[in-house]
Amino acid sequence: MDPILIKIFIDDYLTPRQFPFEPLLWLAILYVVLHVSAVFINYFQAFMFQKISLKIIQELRVDVFSNVEKQGLAFFDQTPAGALISRITNDTESIKEFYLTVLANFVQNGLFLVGIFIAMFYLNPTLGLFCLVLLPIIFGLMQWYRKLSSKFYADMSEKLSQLNAKMNETIQGMAIVQMFRQERRLRKEFSEVNEDHFQAGIKSMKLDGLLLRPLVDLISILALILVLSYFGVTSFVSPVEIGVLYAFVNYLDRFFEPVNQMMMRLSLFQQAIVSAGRVFKLMDHKMYAPAKHGSDSPAINDGVIEFKNVSFSYDEKTEVLKNISFTVKKGETVALVGHTGSGKSSIINVLMRFYELRKGDIFIDGKSIHEFENKELRENIGLVLQDPFLYTGTISSNIRLYREGLTEEEIKKAAEFVHANEFIEKLPNSYSAAVTERGSTLSSGQRQLLSFARTIATNPKILILDEATANVDTETEEAIQDALKKMQKGRTTIAIAHRLSTIKEADQILVLHKGEIIERGNHAELLKQKGLYHKMYLLQKGSSSLEVNA
Incomplete structure (x- = not known):
């Protein structure tokens, strides 16, 4: 709404040099009310998202832990303790970040984009339609990033599990490690796994640096050039309202700001997707401890x-x-x-x-x-x-x-x-x-x-x-x-x-x-x-x- 209010001020009052007190007062009051309301709404939104996400993760951790407790010993014979700890703690923490940071951001910016498109179509339907075409391009970029980054984040999560397993094993057997002077060997093995984790992180960072902000900025610059070119060509045929030009350029900038925020959180989103897959895979394990068969429930009396x-x-x-x-x-x-x-x-x-x-x-x-x-x-x-x-x-x-x-x-x-x-x-x-x-x-x-x-x-x-x-x-x-x-x-x-x-x-x-x-x-x-x-x-x-x- 801010750019529309400023557009009204420029085209209806500043350009014709008319400054009636009462309309300008109401315009200023509306502008201030919108900003103050945004503060309270943002606070309430952030608080509720955090409360809900923490509650979801709290229940998810209990569910995962409860399912692990139900597994039979055959499951623990095959699964390193450190890997289980990593899934119950680190992976659920990544899912929490999804709710706290990613989902809240996507919902807020998604609604923001809807409002921007409504305002754009109100100002100029032709340019609004042009900006609407940008959405499939942005969506395609997101899908391309997800496809390329998924293997890097899966590798990072797996290496983190191996790090936890190696630490757990070493700490549990520290007396044997020190007695047989195995510190150097274990430090070397730990460093190798840690290096693999580091390299997987570097690969994901390179991908982030290329496909997230830089490509979106390039698309935004091209879009701005096309919009200004449209207004420039239009000016040869009919006059261009300065307020409309200002409002549209402002909305275009506002359009790409939430897109950039969403793109910058795609890495957290991808980590959460990989972590969620590992957590739900653990929850789907059915190697439960043996249970009774039949409907009878006999009691042990003599113990023969x-x-x-x-x-x-x-x-x-x-x-x-x-x-x-x-x-x-x-x-x-x-x-x-x-x-x-x-x-x-x-x-x-x-x-x-x-x-x-x-x-x-x-x-x-x-x-x-x-x-x-x-x-x-x-x-x-x-x-x-x-x-x-x-x-x-x-x-x-x-x-x-x-x-x-x-x-x-x-x-x-x-x-x-x-x-x-x-x-x-x-x-x-x-x-x-x-x-x-x-x-x-x-x-x-x-x-x-x-x-x-x-x-x-x-x-x-x-x-x-x-x-x-x-x-x-x-x-x-x-x-x-x-x-x-x-x-x-x-x-x-x-x-x-x-x-x-x-x-x-x-x-x-x-x-x-x-x-x-x-x-x-x-x-x-x-x-x-x-x-x-x-x-x-x-x-x-x-x-x-x-x-x-x-």
């Missing part, structure tokens, strides 16, 4: 476990378990032993239903594991891993794991049960003592004791121990063995062990080799068989010890 002809493969090619069959009755302890890669941990993985079972079946209390709700399995199977994971928080929160039903008294009883209270009560603030990421300020034995307390607090019917005493000293191990005896009483227990001395009293010991059970029996029976178990025991205890114990 039966493996029946179970075979399993992680990659659908190489079987890591072959025709595994055994039974563990209530109150019994079955130990799994064997060399690395024999399939011990895979038995635990399929029992916990971390992976979908393809061949054979597992029964708990006579019901197929496929029939149980995940909640029922998780609440009644206690798992203690060799490398316990602790969260940032307190000692108490790591034992409770945010299970609101557990009281502070129950948490303390669980800690006393596994003798964890002895070191907890020596800490500053006791059960309220801070725990850093992964419990890095605690010793391996202390972290393992907290893991025991966490498991006992839920009073599970089935207990799974994956080399649970591997990271504790001899004195602590003796205390834990006493606690384990109490824990195992009346519970079905499956224990993975490398130190055979810890499972001598197991009701049954299964010896695995290359995914098959090759020996079974109790400690004394297996020693008499003179097989693989006998050899393993010899290696750990020595022949003299064997003669004494036999």
